[in-house]
Amino acid sequence: MSAVTTPAPALAPKRNRGAVRRRRATFGWNILGLVIAAVMGFPVYWLLLTATEPTRYLQGTTPNFLPKAFSFSSFSEVIHDPQFTQDLTNSLIITASCVVFSLVVGFLAALALARFRFKGKGLAIIIVMGVQMVPLIALLFPLNDMLAKLHLSDSLIGATIAYIAFTAPFTVWTLRTFIANVPRELDEAALVDGCTRFQTFYKVILPLTLPGLVATGVFGWIQAWNEFLMANILLTDNSKQTVQLYLVTFGNSPTHGADWGGLMAASLLVSLPVVILFLIFQRWMAAGLTAGAVKG
Amino acid sequence: MSALELGDPPRVAAPRPQPRRRRIFGGAGRQAGLTPYLLLLPTGLVLAAIIGYPLVQLVIMSLEKSGTSSQFTGTPFVGFAEYGKVFGDSVFWSSVERTIIFAGANVILSILFGLGIALLLNRVSRTVKLIMTVVFMFVWSVPTTVSTELFRWLFDAQYGVVDYVLSQLGMTSYAQHDWFADPNQGLQVSSFIVIWGAIPFLAVTLSAGLAQIPKELLEAARVDGASAWQAFRSVVYPFLKPLLIIVTTLSVIWDTGVFNQIYILRQTHPEPGYYTLGIYSYVKAFATIYGSDNFSYGAAMAIIMVLLMAVFMIGYIRQLLRIGSES
Numbered sequence: 001m002s003a004v005t006t007p008a009p010a011l012a013p014k015r016n017r018g019a020v021r022r023r024r025a026t027f028g029w030n031i032l033g034l035v036i037a038a039v040m041g042f043p044v045y046w047l048l049l050t051a052t053e054p055t056r057y058l059q060g061t062t063p064n065f066l067p068k069a070f071s072f073s074s075f076s077e078v079i080h081d082p083q084f085t086q087d088l089t090n091s092l093i094i095t096a097s098c099v100v101f102s103l104v105v106g107f108l109a110a111l112a113l114a115r116f117r118f119k120g121k122g123l124a125i126i127i128v129m130g131v132q133m134v135p136l137i138a139l140l141f142p143l144n145d146m147l148a149k150l151h152l153s154d155s156l157i158g159a160t161i162a163y164i165a166f167t168a169p170f171t172v173w174t175l176r177t178f179i180a181n182v183p184r185e186l187d188e189a190a191l192v193d194g195c196t197r198f199q200t201f202y203k204v205i206l207p208l209t210l211p212g213l214v215a216t217g218v219f220g221w222i223q224a225w226n227e228f229l230m231a232n233i234l235l236t237d238n239s240k241q242t243v244q245l246y247l248v249t250f251g252n253s254p255t256h257g258a259d260w261g262g263l264m265a266a267s268l269l270v271s272l273p274v275v276i277l278f279l280i281f282q283r284w285m286a287a288g289l290t291a292g293a294v295k296g
Numbered sequence: 297m298s299a300l301e302l303g304d305p306p307r308v309a310a311p312r313p314q315p316r317r318r319r320i321f322g323g324a325g326r327q328a329g330l331t332p333y334l335l336l337l338p339t340g341l342v343l344a345a346i347i348g349y350p351l352v353q354l355v356i357m358s359l360e361k362s363g364t365s366s367q368f369t370g371t372p373f374v375g376f377a378e379y380g381k382v383f384g385d386s387v388f389w390s391s392v393e394r395t396i397i398f399a400g401a402n403v404i405l406s407i408l409f410g411l412g413i414a415l416l417l418n419r420v421s422r423t424v425k426l427i428m429t430v431v432f433m434f435v436w437s438v439p440t441t442v443s444t445e446l447f448r449w450l451f452d453a454q455y456g457v458v459d460y461v462l463s464q465l466g467m468t469s470y471a472q473h474d475w476f477a478d479p480n481q482g483l484q485v486s487s488f489i490v491i492w493g494a495i496p497f498l499a500v501t502l503s504a505g506l507a508q509i510p511k512e513l514l515e516a517a518r519v520d521g522a523s524a525w526q527a528f529r530s531v532v533y534p535f536l537k538p539l540l541i542i543v544t545t546l547s548v549i550w551d552t553g554v555f556n557q558i559y560i561l562r563q564t565h566p567e568p569g570y571y572t573l574g575i576y577s578y579v580k581a582f583a584t585i586y587g588s589d590n591f592s593y594g595a596a597m598a599i600i601m602v603l604l605m606a607v608f609m610i611g612y613i614r615q616l617l618r619i620g621s622e623s
Contacts, residue, residue: 127343138598
């Protein structure tokens with residue numbers, strides 16, 4: 001450290017010397033931190049820049065590092081594509097249905113796991129955690145077969161069912177934590193005051209876990225919205241695709257060959273609903289992950 | 297809590313002395329005894345139908361010979377023949393090797409960067425910390441489909457900014473360089489995407505863990521003349537260890553299952569040089585264009601994958617339950 005290499009003035013009091021050294025070190029750390037932020041943030045900046053630049057700038061020999069002119073053309077290209085609006089609707093339907101279903105069903109199970117003592121509880125917990133870790137690829141083979149037998153191939157219902165396979169388990173698990181955080185004393189007080197068991201649930205536990213329900217729902221929303229691997233197999237019909245499939249198809253289609261502006265505009269539009277939700281609920285995201293929700 | 301049985305005996309806290317207090321819902325009485333089971337029933341049925349049943353089917357599939365032609369030939373029972381084929385397949389073994397190297401490198405690098413940045417986050421000024429956190433939140437929230445398309449653009453051979461910057465820095469051979477011609481280099485780009493996407497979660501989580509370490513302990517270490525490394529080794533690390541185990545295991549699970557960052561990077565047609573276990577089984581089972589539509593083979597491979605992952609997952613569940621029972 002600097003104290004060893006540079007001889008400090010002998011007269012300076014010890015404490016001061018330490019403070020100076022620490023301030024100098026903090027300055028160095030700050031610079032390093034800013035460099036890391038710049039490197040990490042650059043791809044996101046590049047996405048925004050590419051999406052908002054007039055496309056003629058994107059194919060020059062030297063890229064523009066600063067915005068020169070703003071153009072909405074890449075966005076309007078995507079927004080006015082009927083396929084995009086169709087896929088957006090499909091994504092909204094699938095995502096909303098599987099989140100709502102998982103929340104309703106999962107809340108009941110979470111209540112059982114958080115508030116009751118019963119035989120087989122340990123087993124139930126292990127099952128709920130264990131199924132979260134089954135790779136989606138492994139489930140996809142037989143699910144695809146099963147949905148075909150039920151005549152649900154290429155249908156929004158089929159995709160919703162498949163998505164519930166990964167939203168339901170972590171919904172149960174995260175909600176369990178939120179319910180367990182509501183003090184039991186409140187339940188007792190309600191019972192003493194003459195509430196029935198159902199009223200206790202309805203008037204005490206439900207309102208107090210509402211933020212948890214919202215946070216878990218948002219988490220599930222993000223997972224389902226971002227899903228690609230299953231949709232790519234289960235939804236092959238053009239009219240049934242999700243926005244993720246739209247994005248990847250856009251990136252692969254020869255007609256959009258080097259339309260990087262359009263691809264980045266589509267990327268931005270596809271990620272916007274989750275980025276906004278994520279930024280609002282970011283506090284819960286880390287908590288949810290470390291509390292045992294596995295799907296990243 | 298039943299979790300107690302799973303933890304290591306010495307580290308587990310004694311069960312809380314609560315049995316005398318009346319259970320609100322789960323009291324004596326027959327009806328109360330049934331309630332939890334009724335509450336669990338819907339989830340149980342759903343999980344059995346869309347996870348349990350398919351898993352059983354997966355095992356059956358792996359023991360039969362099936363593919364697109366099976367609608368004409370039926371699906372004869374072939375026992376472990378498909379497994380035998382998998383184990384005799386050199387592409388399978390090279391995929392296993394690639395998966396281990398790819399996931400291993402990603403886990404190690406992302407944990408190292410994540411931990412380093414977490415330590416840094418707790419040293420920088422408040423403003424810099426805020427700037428870093430805001431950037432991380434944006435990066436974290438980007439879906440992997442989008443980040444993959446974005447990096448495909450950054451590393452584009454014709455107009456990509458990475459090639460431009462490298463050639464400006466004097467590495468002229470990188471002008472118009474095609475990163476994906478050599479699969480090993482292409483997989484490095486995949487690694488960039490994976491690590492870039494993982495750092496925010498790791499750094500923010502580990503930094504929160506670091507903030508829990510009592511300041512007095514670090515102060516005491518400094519007073520005792522411990523070097524920065526010694527302080528890290530004997531104060532910070534022991535405190536952080538449980539959390540580190542969790543995030544490392546999560547990283548192993550995620551990085552072994554990396555799919556989009558390879559499959560989409562290669563525009564949904566990954567060359568054999570890009571096959572990881574996940575990609576290979578997916579391609580084998582579904583991609584008819586490869587002329588290898590073979591569910592049984594994919595199923596057998598998927599089961600091998602599940603079994604390999606199970607080792608990590610059991611460790612992960614144990615660690616989670618142990619922490620849960622301590623707090």
